[in-house]
Amino acid sequence: MNYKQLSKTVLTIISLVALIPEQGFTSDTSKLESQRKLFSAVEKTLLKKDNTLYNQNLKELEGYPLMPHLHSLAFINRMSELGQKDIDTHINKWPTAPSNKRMQQQWLLFLATKNRWSDYLTAFERSDVQGSKYQCLNGMAQYKLGKKKEA
Numbered sequence: 001m002n003y004k005q006l007s008k009t010v011l012t013i014i015s016l017v018a019l020i021p022e023q024g025f026t027s028d029t030s031k032l033e034s035q036r037k038l039f040s041a042v043e044k045t046l047l048k049k050d051n052t053l054y055n056q057n058l059k060e061l062e063g064y065p066l067m068p069h070l071h072s073l074a075f076i077n078r079m080s081e082l083g084q085k086d087i088d089t090h091i092n093k094w095p096t097a098p099s100n101k102r103m104q105q106q107w108l109l110f111l112a113t114k115n116r117w118s119d120y121l122t123a124f125e126r127s128d129v130q131g132s133k134y135q136c137l138n139g140m141a142q143y144k145l146g147k148k149k150e151a
Helices: 003-019 023-047 052-056 067-077 084-093 099-113 117-126 132-144
Strands: none
Touching: 023 052, 023 067, 052 067, 067 084, 067 099, 084 099, 084 117, 099 117, 099 132, 117 132
């Protein structure tokens, strides 16, 4: 096939694609646009420490690509109600979510401020959080739990 024939074939394919009805695409696009607007509103309320709108719209946001971000913000807002199992479940459900690290950091700081040292050690071992602050808190946890050699 020479260049002229290839060009003619490509133009024919483009013309045929243009004739395909967009019905399926339109409904998916409008749903995504609706979710995008809702995401923005929910994120704003979560950043103000209000989980109400998030809780009311979980079903509508199901399948939205940035849902793990909203979920971690909601978790951060209610750390006092959570356990390590909740954090692990979130991370297992969305293992590659960029918000996981921030959520783990917030969780570790929450545990340290509440002097939940045993929980801190467990959380620190399961996390991929790095940094001198968290290493220092890990040493503090070990020390407080009588593990002076490890501290």
